[in-house]
Amino acid sequence: MMAVDAVGFALCWIGAYFLRASQNHWTSRPINEITPYLTVFPVIVMMGVLNAVIFGLYIHRRRLSSLNKPSTLLKAGYHWLLYIIVVAFLFKELDLGRSVIVLAGLLGFVYLYASRNLLRWLKTKALTAGLGKVRCAIVGTGDNAREVRDFLKRHPEVGFEIVGWVARSRDESGDAENLLGTVSELKEIVRAHHIEEVFLAIGNLDTSEQIRLVNEAEVTGVNVNVVSDLFDVMSEQRTVEEVGAYPVITLRDGQRPVYQRIMKSFLDFLLGSIGFVVWILCFHWWIALLIKGDSQGPVFFAQDRVGRNGRRFRIWKYRTMLTSAPTYAVAPTEEMDPRITRFGRWLRKTSLDELPQLLNVLRGDMSIVGPRPEMPFIVDQYEPWQRRRLDVKPGLTGLWQVIGRKNLPLHLNMQYDLYYIKNQSILLDIEILLRTIPAVLKGKGAF
Numbered sequence: 001m002m003a004v005d006a007v008g009f010a011l012c013w014i015g016a017y018f019l020r021a022s023q024n025h026w027t028s029r030p031i032n033e034i035t036p037y038l039t040v041f042p043v044i045v046m047m048g049v050l051n052a053v054i055f056g057l058y059i060h061r062r063r064l065s066s067l068n069k070p071s072t073l074l075k076a077g078y079h080w081l082l083y084i085i086v087v088a089f090l091f092k093e094l095d096l097g098r099s100v101i102v103l104a105g106l107l108g109f110v111y112l113y114a115s116r117n118l119l120r121w122l123k124t125k126a127l128t129a130g131l132g133k134v135r136c137a138i139v140g141t142g143d144n145a146r147e148v149r150d151f152l153k154r155h156p157e158v159g160f161e162i163v164g165w166v167a168r169s170r171d172e173s174g175d176a177e178n179l180l181g182t183v184s185e186l187k188e189i190v191r192a193h194h195i196e197e198v199f200l201a202i203g204n205l206d207t208s209e210q211i212r213l214v215n216e217a218e219v220t221g222v223n224v225n226v227v228s229d230l231f232d233v234m235s236e237q238r239t240v241e242e243v244g245a246y247p248v249i250t251l252r253d254g255q256r257p258v259y260q261r262i263m264k265s266f267l268d269f270l271l272g273s274i275g276f277v278v279w280i281l282c283f284h285w286w287i288a289l290l291i292k293g294d295s296q297g298p299v300f301f302a303q304d305r306v307g308r309n310g311r312r313f314r315i316w317k318y319r320t321m322l323t324s325a326p327t328y329a330v331a332p333t334e335e336m337d338p339r340i341t342r343f344g345r346w347l348r349k350t351s352l353d354e355l356p357q358l359l360n361v362l363r364g365d366m367s368i369v370g371p372r373p374e375m376p377f378i379v380d381q382y383e384p385w386q387r388r389r390l391d392v393k394p395g396l397t398g399l400w401q402v403i404g405r406k407n408l409p410l411h412l413n414m415q416y417d418l419y420y421i422k423n424q425s426i427l428l429d430i431e432i433l434l435r436t437i438p439a440v441l442k443g444k445g446a447f
Helices: 002-021 035-039 041-054 069-090 098-128 143-154 183-192 207-219 258-294 342-350 357-363 384-391 399-403 414-423 426-442
Strands: 134-139 160-167 179-182 197-200 223-226 238-243 246-251 300-306 312-318 367-369 395-397
Touching: 002 035, 002 041, 002 098, 035 041, 041 069, 041 098, 069 098, 069 426, 134 143, 134 183, 143 160, 160 183, 179 183, 183 207, 197 207, 207 223, 258 312, 258 342, 258 357, 258 367, 258 426, 312 357, 357 395, 367 426, 384 414, 395 426, 399 414, 399 426
Parallel strands: 134 160, 134 197, 160 179, 197 223, 367 395
Antiparallel strands: 238 246, 300 312
């Protein structure tokens, strides 16, 4: 990958020069000769590869979630641009064009994004075909353990082959298939079955027992993943301190700094305005005609939803269901739901039914990125911890739409929304927007 990246960054730098040179007839001052750009060429390429090293782009360890990859690539591309600016400053006598520098930075990000997604696609294809899978055992037979099993089975691309279960005791083994033994035999099980990774998913173990199990597994050289169902503490915005002999994890409240709130409001207005104009000019009229031609009833569908701090507002969508369908009911979780019209099924598959919500964004009821707005009858059933979902404005797109979509009902995707709230940032919003496009194009899990 280093060799490939060296070629990639070289093409970005030289390509930026020739792109700018091709515009000479449009500019008052033509670009200078290529010689100075070739002079700094080795330095620019070396800085690109070194930057990729710094941001861990050559570390290919398996991750259960690649959630942070686009934001990491965005940071890497931004820092490469900064390095080019520094090089241009240090070699001022070469008179490197500013347009070439900016173009190279943009091309660098595009290259990183395309190359890493291609690599990820190739690895996913190999893993789905069964190549290079990691043999793992799940310690536990309760709800946490079953959740881990279901996740790993739904996502073969993360690369784990479940060898079997390890129960707390023979009495607690239940109906677990492929039972390998009990926790007292963990070391022997790991060696006998060639286990490479362990998921520790027993929720009610005391501290000393957890530490013992982790130590026993690590002695055999396997990786240990400790599974927790405390979704409210799923935050990367944390620090580790010490109080006496004990480590203390400090979690931030997840609130955005003031400057990020201002930036998010500006982006909502900018993207909402652009999206509104494109929607009206390019989509609205033919969608409206097809809705009217497909079934009787209005073009739009309006419904009360619950927004930030529990405030109710009127949400707008294109009508995708028969007029006889109840106004307030749990959203469809399967493609052939009888309530959905023929054209409505396609609208929901492509998410074009959500376009009228750009009006809600411009009115300030919603944001471009955030949790989906929920219906009042579901919010009324929230437990106190679930009401954290109402701490931010709901969004047109969000984390569970690009990762979970509707493979689970909206109110069962709570952990995605809580993760977003605890880790909200402009970079995370940009990442979600980047992932929304392929998620919509694939139509995966959209009903």
